[in-house]
Amino acid sequence: MGITVRMPTLDAGLPAHVSIHKSGGRDLWSEPMTVPPADPGAAVVECLKEVLDPEIPISLVDLGLIYGTSIEEGVVTVQLTFTATACPCMEFIKEDIRDRLEQESWVSGVRLEEVWDPPWTTARITPQGRERLRQLGVGAV
């Protein structure tokens, strides 16, 4: 009896617009909104909740890396930090944020501001993030 092995395609599970890095969790992103949101500021945060840290599969929001967001005339500004000054995933994270937000028709651009004040510590992880980490077998002091 022959065995058929089905290989995944390169873009399996990924939205069509994603063409560069294939960071984990992109397959969980929602489809772009068909109607612009009533509260774009809140919608930005909801979008960012879908972007996972490449190394720890919880969202950037729950990890406490997002220090602020705003939207003005369609341009989203995201203030973000990193867990370490030499975080090897900085570019992946930035790219994921851009790609997630820019898939929305009501977003015309994304500005990322890297901030280091106050310094990130594990105290910034949200209760939801801690619970998710606990489920994954990771403790956060």
Added chain:
Amino acid sequence: MSEPLSVDALTDSQRTALRRLILRLADTKRLLGIRFSDWLLGAPSIETGIAASSMAQDEWGHARLLYSMLKSFGEDPVEVERDRAREAYANAPAVDHEFADWAEVVAGMVVVDGAMTALLAGFAEGRFELASNRIPKMLGEEEFHRDMGLAWLRSLAGSAGRGRVTEAIRAFLPGTLAWMAPGDDAEAELAEAGVIPSGAETLERFRSVYGEAFQALGVSIETSGAGDDFDAARGRGPGAPDEETVERARGDRNRALFVE
């Protein structure tokens, strides 16, 4: 802390002094990172090698943040990192050449990294806004480096390696302290502007962390500051990192592969 200070508010000579300070710190971190990375596979234990690798990663992250402060001077930090000749480097002399053995790595941790951290801590408390925003994160990461260095120092002090590590510390200390607190006009100018504390205060900060451990080895922390051969433009003693080191720091072999 008094009113935050931006580059635009500085006089020409203050700007020159501040740029020199940033380059001295960034270059030293860049090269110390290389020195630590060399020991991933040569440390006394696997765990220690991995720790050295993590410290190298931290140092390079810190260097990146420091170089990026030069944007506020209208400079491109990438050019500064990749396009300078070795004679322009302002690093502490102890990292000019590769560390000969593990004793020198430990001396690099406690003397060079320790001196940088003392200088950074004062810089973070001063009026330069970018420093007070960015350096606290670095200082948090440096706490692990300090603990690692002091643990190794205590361990070697009670072993056959005591003499060798003492020798390495004695070799690194004078040039590093003169680099950290030269006592020259540029240092005084920045202290006057409230950007950093006086050299004496920086020295005292360093001494408060390492004085006791060094004393146990019979080493006292004293400096007479910059000597006659001090290069005031770079803020370090004579000499420069060797060509191979600078080629690595600049990424010369991979120049055709840069994608940024």
